[in-house]
Amino acid sequence: MIWNRAVKIFCLLGLLAALAACGSSAPEQTAGTGGTLRAQVVSLNEQSFPQFADFPGSVVSAREVQVASRLMGYVEKLPVHEGMSVKAGELLLALDPNDVRAGIRQAQAALAKAESVLTDAAANYERFLALYQQKAVPQQQFQQVEMGYKVAQGDRAAAVAALEQARAQLAYVEVRAPFAAVVVNKFIDVGQLVAPGQPLMTLQSAGALQVQVQVSQQAYDQLQLGQALAVTLNGRGGAEQIVQASVARLVAAADPMTHSHTVKLDLPPESDAVAGDFVRVKVSIGEDKGMLIPLAAVERRAGIDGVFVLDADGRATFRMLRLGRVTADRVVVLSGLVAGDKLIINAEGDLYNGALIEKVQG
Template sequence: MSKFRFHKLAAIVVLIGFAAWVASGEFSSVGSASNAEQPKAAEKAGDSQGAGAGDAAATAASRIVKVVTPPRSEHARAIRISGLTEADKRAVLATRVGGVIAELPVKQGDHVKTGDLILMLDAEEKISAVANAKQLLTQRQSELDAAERLAKSGNLAKLQLDNARSAQAAAVSLLDAAEAELARNEVKAPFDGIVDRVPVELGSAVMQGGEVATILNLDPIVARGEVSERDLRYLKTGDKAKVRLVDGRVAEGTVRYISRDASSATRTFRVEIAVPNADGSIPAGMTAEIALAAQPTEAVVLPRSVVTLGDKGDLGIRAVDGQNKVVFFPIDLVDDTPAGLVLGGIPADARIIVAGQALVTEGDTVKPVAADPDEIRKLAADAHLGAL
C-alpha cells in the first residue's frame, strides 16, 4: 500500500514539473538563437565579399602593363603556298599508222626544234607513190605548157587547152595525196623542247596510236599551286613571285594565270607562275614553295607574343585606349618574318600591350607604361626562337 502511494506521488510530481516548464515558454528558444545569428553571419559574409571585390578592383586598377605605339609602313602581303614545277608544254607523240620503225634520229635528252623528225616508219610503197606522182605532175605540166603555146598561136582548140589544165590539176592533187599518206608515217616535233622519253627502238613494230616519244618545253618552267579563297582577292596576273625549290634554289617569276573556278574538294584556286629557265636546270615535278607578293598595305611589325585570343575567339591584340581601359583589335596577318609578325587592321594611335596582355581583359582599367626598345627586341627574339 505504501509502495503504491510512492509511485503515485512521483508521477504527480513529474506532471507538475512538466506543466511548469511548458508554462514558462523556454522551449521556443531552441531554434530562435540560430535564426537570430543568421542575419549577423550574412552581414559578415557580405562585408567579406565586399572587401574582396574592392581588393580585386584595386588590383585591376593598379595593374601595370607595358605598351608601345609601333611605327607604320607599307608592307607587301606575302602569300605562301606549296606547289610543284611542271613543263610549260608537254606532248606525248604517237603514230597515226602502224608499221616498223625505219628511222629514229633522236634519243632521250636531245633538244629538238619545231618540225624536226622524231621517227619514221617503213614506207617504201608510199615513197614510190610520191615519186610516181611527182613524175606524172612533171609530164602533165609539160603538156599544159605546150597546149598554152599552141593555143596562143591559134593552132589548138580551147577544149583541148581545158583538158590539159584539168590533167595538170589532177596530177597536183595526186601528188598532194601521196605526200599526205607518206607524212602519216612520220612523227615530227610540234614545238621546241627536249626529248624526255623514247620508249621504242629502231626496227621495232608499233601499232596505230602507239606512244613513241615525250617532248617537254621547260622554258619557262611553271610553278603551280593552290591559293585559298580568302587570299584570292589580293592577287592579279603580272604580280611578282618567288619560288623556293626543295634543293634550296630560289628563282623569281611572274603570275601568268589565276583560275576563276575553285576546286570542289578544297575550295582553292589554281595559280601558275612562269619562271625563266633557258638552261633547263629546273626540272618538272619538283616540290616548291611559292611566295606571292600582293599589293602593299599599311601594317606594323610586332613580336609574336603580343597576339592573343579575344572573347569571341578572334585572333588579335590588346591595347589601351585614352581612358586607360583595355580594348581588343582583331588583326590581319600580312606576313610572318624573323623580325616579327607583320599585322594590319590596327588603328594608327593604338597603344599596344606587349607585356601583361594575358593578365587583363577587355574593359579593365590599367596603368600603361612605355616599353623599353631593348625589351621589345628581346620579346621578338624569344618569339622567333620559340617558333623555330
Template sequence: MKAVVLGLCSVLLLAGCEKQAAESDPIRPVLSVIVQPQAQASLGRFAGTIEARYESTLGFRVAGRIARRWVDVGSEVKPGDTLASLDPADQRNQLRAAEGDLAKVQAQWINAQADARRQQQLFDRGVGAQAQLDAAQTNLKTTGASLEQARAAVAQARDQLGYSELKTDHAAVVTNWQAEAGQTVSAGQPVVTLARPDIKEAVIDLPTYLAEQLSAGLKFEVASQLNPSINTTATLRELDPQADAATRTRRAHLTLTATPESFHLGTAISVTLTSTVSPRSELPASALLEGDGPPRVWVVDPQQNTVATREVKLLERTPGSVVLSSGVQAGERVVTAGVNSLKPGQKVIVNEEDPR
C-alpha cells in the same frame, strides 16, 4: 607627447626597413629578346618542281610502224628537227600509184585536146557534125577535171609521205616518249611530249583545305632546295579545280617574278606561303606571365636596367611560342626566362636569348 614620439619613430623605422629590403633585392641575370613585329604570316612550306608552262604532245598524222626515234628524253630540239619516222613503204607505194594515175589522165587529156581541135576544124569547113563537136568538147572538159583530180591525189600522196616523219615546229625539250621503235601507231596517237623551256613556272601540290583559302594577298617565296640562296617570288596563276583522288591535294601553278638561270626544268624547289596580316609579335612561351588577371610580360627599361610588367593581348598560342596582337612595341626588350621570380623595379642583367 610620448605616444606621438613613439609613433613617429615607428613610422621612420618601418620606412627604413622597406628601403633596406628594396635595396637588398639582388640584381638578377635574365634572358631576353627584342620585339620584332611581323606583318607576314607563314602558312607552310611545300616541295615542288620547276616545269614548263607550255607542253605539247605530238603524234603522226598517218598510221604506220615507227622505224626510228631520232632523239631521247632530255634532248633539246630546234624548229624543223625530226623526232621520229615511220616506215615509209606504204606512203611511197601510194605516191607511185597516184603518179601512175596522173600520167594516165595526162595522156587522155592530150588525146581529148587533139580530138576537140580536129572536130572544130571539121565543123569550121562544114563537113563536121555539131553533135560530134559537142561530144569532143565535153570529153575535153571531163578529162581536164580528171587531170586536176589526179594532180591533187599526187600532192596528197606526197604530203602523206612527208607525214611519215614527225617534226617539231618550235624549240623544245623532249620530256616523254609514249611509243617505241617497231610499234605500230594510228593517226593522231600520242607519241612524244615536248616542253617549251623559254617560259617556266613553279608547280606545287597543296592540301585541299589550304587551296580553298588561297587569296590575292598570298605571297609565294620560291627557293632552290639545293641552294636556298637562289630564290625568287611568285604569284598564283592557276589552281586545278579538282583534288587528286589518291593524295587529296590540288596542284597550283605559280608564275615566277624572275627566273634564275639555275632554275632548269625539273629543279627541286621549296615554296613558302605567306599572307599579309595585321602587325603582331611572336615571343617564346616562357615570356608570358599568367595568373590572376590578363596575361603580362616583363619589359626591360634600357636606361635603368629595371623591369616592369606590361599587359598584353594574346592572339595565338603554340607549345613553344605565343603571338601577341598588342602590348609591346618594336625594339622593346622582353624577359623570356625566370619571369615568376622578378619584382617590379628590380634591376637585371640582360643576356640575349640564343636564337637557336
C-alpha cells in the same frame, strides 16, 4: 638548472636570427641606379598587316608537247632516248617510207594516165570545134565533146593534186623536234606500228621553267599578271632557296571539285629548280588587324612564351602570350596583350617580375 637551460635556448635563438640576417640577400639589382632596370617602353596599338597563305606547287616545263605522227607505219629509226636533249629540227624518229613511196608511184601513174586522156580529149575538142563552126555537126554532139574535154582537164588537175599530196606525205615519214627540248618520256620502239595521232614521246622545252600551283579563290582574287610572288624551292643538297617568280597565267575557271584556280609562274633563270621539284608559293590573302611586337621582346619562361609589360607602379610584369605568324623581325600576338599595354624592350639587364623600370629613350 632551469635558468641555465633558458639562457642556452635564448642564446640559440639569437644565433639563428643572426644567421638568418646574414643569409638574406638584398633585392636583385641590375644596370641602372637605385636597384632599377633601364629599358625602353613602347605603348602598343593595333596595326594592319598583310595575311599570307602558302600553297604547294610543282616545277614544270614552260612548254611541253606530246609528239605524234601524221602517218601510219612501222618505226624504222629511233635515235633518241629518255633524258636526251635535242635541238630544234633534230630527228626524233623515222617511219618505213616504202608505203609512202609506193603511193607516190601510184599517183605518178595516175597523173600520166590523166594527161594522156587529156591529150586525146583536147585533140578531139579541137576537131569538133572546127566542124561545129562550119555547122558540120549538131550543137548537142559538140557540147558532149566539150564536156568530155573539161572532165579530162579536171581529172588531170586532181591527179596533180594527188601527186603533190603523196610527195608531201614523204616529209611526214620523219618526225623532228619542234623546238629545243628534253625527251621526257618515250612510248614506242623500233619496229612498232604507230597510228596517226598516237602519242610517241613527250618533249619539254629546255631551260625555261614554270611553277604550277592551285590557289584558293581568296588568293586568286589578289593576283594579277606580272605580279611577283615568293617561291620556296627545295634546293640542291636539301637547302631551301627563295626566289621571286612572276605570274604568267591565271586560269579563271575553278576546279569543280576543289574550287581552286590554276596559276602558272615564270621562274627566274638563276633558280636551282628542275622539272618535278616541289615548291611552296606565298600568296597574299588580304589584310588583318592585330598586335605586332618585336620578336626579340618575346621570352620563354618555363616553356611559356611571354613578354614583360610595365604596370601602373612602374614595375615589370610577365605576361603570357599566344603567338601567331612571324613576319620578318616581328610576331603577331593572338592573345595576351591589348591596345595601350606598355611593352618593355631592350632592357639593360635580365627582367624579372616586380623589377622597377627606369624608362629611357630608344
